[in-house]
Each structure stands twice: as structure tokens, then as C-alpha cells.
Amino acid sequence: MGTIRHLFIVGIGPGSAELMTKQAQLAIEKSEVIVGYRTYIDLILPYIQGKEVVATGMTKEIERAEIAIDLAKKGKKVAVISSGDAGVYGMAGLIYEMIAAREEKISVQIEVIPGISAVNAAAALLGAPLMNDYCTISLSDLLTPWEQIEKRIRLAADADFVIALYNPKSKKRILPIQKTQEILLQYRSVDTPVGIVKNAYRDDQEVIVTTLGEMLHHEMNMVTTIIIGSSDTFKFDQKIVTPRGYQNKYSLTER
């Protein structure tokens, strides 16, 4: 039975220091060791001067989680860094899963610090596409069978959710996004507004407003976020807006 102390799992937001919260900054300051993917460590360099840093490469999430848990068990104050929100396809779940698998009792609380997630960052740059019910779907079929992903896309399309796609495409994996477009076109018009965002709030930010019919003509990769409008979503002045229903002159809440 290990004793885990001071394990912070910190969402640092999309990458700009201005979109990191004060709470994230304080958790990093309180920690002795910072564990993270090298690219994200670089984004927070001003906050980690003089601290022990364990930076590893891409696809090394399990290794990082193990290192962080072991260091925390030894009594170190550890912060694990995740981009966006640590709880959305991030490090928070992995660390809980690994501790649960080891059947260890947590005697000191793990603290998850929420961050601005990729979908919220992309939405802000695109206008207001998430103003009604939405879902997020990862197109990576490494961790979820493709049949399950395809079923989710089909049902989400039928439910008329705004759909945010994570991990839409990689060098080796180009069929899922093509299949996604094909399914969505059975439910929505070719003119449905689509936003494509890369490197939100970083120096190399790219924001594209296009349509469901045209979306595959744009480059995308594993760190692109795609937001596909519902049947109500409209384009306005190079922005994408999903109405909440205010045109009916109702109020947002009846509390």
C-alpha cells in the first residue's frame, strides 16, 4: 500500500501562458518535480526554473504516469502536465487507471487542476459553435474499435449534436475522417459550417472556416480540432455560430 502525496495533474490549456489559470501556476510552483511531454514542458519554462524536470517524448504517457506515481510515493511533490484539460483525453484518467490497477489505496488526495480544453479554445477562435448540445469524438482507433467510433458518429449525427473531432488524422490513418464525412453527409447538408483549428493560441495558430463538403481539402493532423455544426449552425462574418434558440425570445433559464 503506497502513500501518494501531492500529486497534481495540471491542465495548462492550449499553450499560451495567458490561458493558463492561476491555480495551474500555483500547483506547478508548489511542486518539486514536473513531469510532462517535452513540447508542453517548453510552453511553461518560465514557471519551472530550478525544479527537477522529467520530460519524455510523444506516446510515452504510460511511462510518464509511472514515473510521476513512483516519485509521489517517495514523498516528492509532483505536478504532471497535460495540454488542454488534463481530464479530456489527457493524463488524469491514465493516472487514476494505473493506481486503480495497482490496487493501491490513495491516502493523500490527488488533485486535478482543470484547464481550457482544446474544444473550448477552438470554439472561441471560431465564434460560438458550441452554444447548443455538443459531443466530442476521438477518431483514433488505437484505443477504441473503429466499429464503436463509427456507431457514435452515426448516432451523434442523427441526434443533431454539434460534433467536435479530436485526433482526426495521422500519417498512417486517413480513412476514419473520410468515413466520418461520408456518414455525416447522410444526415447534414454539404454546406454545414465546419471549423478547423490547429495550434490554438500558439505562434503558428491556424483557423479555417469551411463546410462539411469541403473540409477534406484542408490539412489536418493528430493535434487538429475540428468542429462540425449542427443543422442549425450558420456562418456569419467568417465565424461559426450555433443558435441557442434566443430567436424565440425566450430567456436562457427559468430559475
Add this chain to the structure above:
Amino acid sequence: MGTIRHLFIVGIGPGSAELMTKQAQLAIEKSEVIVGYRTYIDLILPYIQGKEVVATGMTKEIERAEIAIDLAKKGKKVAVISSGDAGVYGMAGLIYEMIAAREEKISVQIEVIPGISAVNAAAALLGAPLMNDYCTISLSDLLTPWEQIEKRIRLAADADFVIALYNPKSKKRILPIQKTQEILLQYRSVDTPVGIVKNAYRDDQEVIVTTLGEMLHHEMNMVTTIIIGSSDTFKFDQKIVTPRGYQNKYSLTER
């Protein structure tokens, strides 16, 4: 054709100053007039000393949006405050909708500042429930017909999404949450983990971990966020965790 300058739509996060971003703070500092719901204005008092403040009551979203647009057209620098993320059931969409309805041309960019949304704040307090595909559904049938909401719940249940519910219940509206439970129980076990969060990161915060079968025994209102696990979600040490699939020893991304 009005000229709109310096209209910031600012998500201030769940309510703790520590979870507001630096970018939100800077937008407020740069503004001459702050427009918002009174409760949220109170949360940011330290940042708005000496500024003109337009604080109105609940259900006055349309009035606030009109005031903000009119002030901005007169050349004032205006920040409209929204709790959570301004783009998720918040003020961003409403302002875009109203400008689009007026057929006015935006000659200066509106800037949406993303914030920590209610679902991300609730998830961080609950552990890691959003680690796989999830959706958000508002149960308020004032702006969306109940038939559409019910269809979304049914399809989301079938798709095995983690489901976050906004506006689950009000004094007058108690049937939708009962009906939601009934539908979900057709697809998921009574033991499915459910998290109920009220006033996240405020003094009167409440975090409850319960099950789909027991959830209605707890109090909830229009500002409660409920997160219902997928068929994979498990309870661990009073936290809720949805596995990402790491137990298969795959890596998160194949980039």
C-alpha cells in the same frame, strides 16, 4: 451599419479567481464597461474597481447583450462576463446571434475569451469521468423542444457517450430529469457511476458521487452539473474514472 469596437466576451470560469485565466483578467482590465449577471460581477469585484458596471438580474441575457452591443457601437470598450466558458450555453452565441439578426457588419473583431467550462470544472472535482467521448445536453425545454432533447438522450445513451447534463431541474421542471433517468436505465446499469456537482470551486461547493439508480435522491437545480458514466466508467476511492483504453497497453496517440 454600426461599427463595433473592443467587444470582449469573457468566460470567467466556475467562479474562483484562481480559475480565471490571465487573458480574461487582461480583457477586463482593458475594458471601460463591464456587463454581466450580478452574481458573476460579484465574483470579479477585485478586477473592476473604478469601471462602469452594468449588472442585471437572472434571465436578462438578451437585455445585457443589447446593452453591450449598443455601448460598443458608441465606441466604448466593453467586456461581457459569462460564467464558465462564454461559448458553452453562454453569452457568446447570443451576442453573435443578435448582431447577425440586425444584419450589421462587424468592422472590428469581437473577441471571445475561453474559460474553464462547468463540465470541465465538475470533471476535475469528480476525478476523470470525461476521458473518453462525451456529450453535453441541456435539459431545459424552454429553448429546445422536449422531443428533441429526449431523442438526444436516447441516441447518446445508445452511443455509450459519457453524458453531462446542464440545467437538470428547476422548481417548476422536474419531469425531464426523471425521464432522463428512465431512458438511461434502458441502456445502462443502475450501478453506473454518476457525479453531481454544485457551485464548483466556490465556498459552497458540493460534490456527490452516486449511481444512476440513486441519483434522484440528491438535490439538484439549474446550476447543478451532472456527469453520467459510460458503460466503462468505474468508481475508485470516491472518484469517477472513465478508462481511455490504456489497459490494452496502447499509447494515446500514434502521431
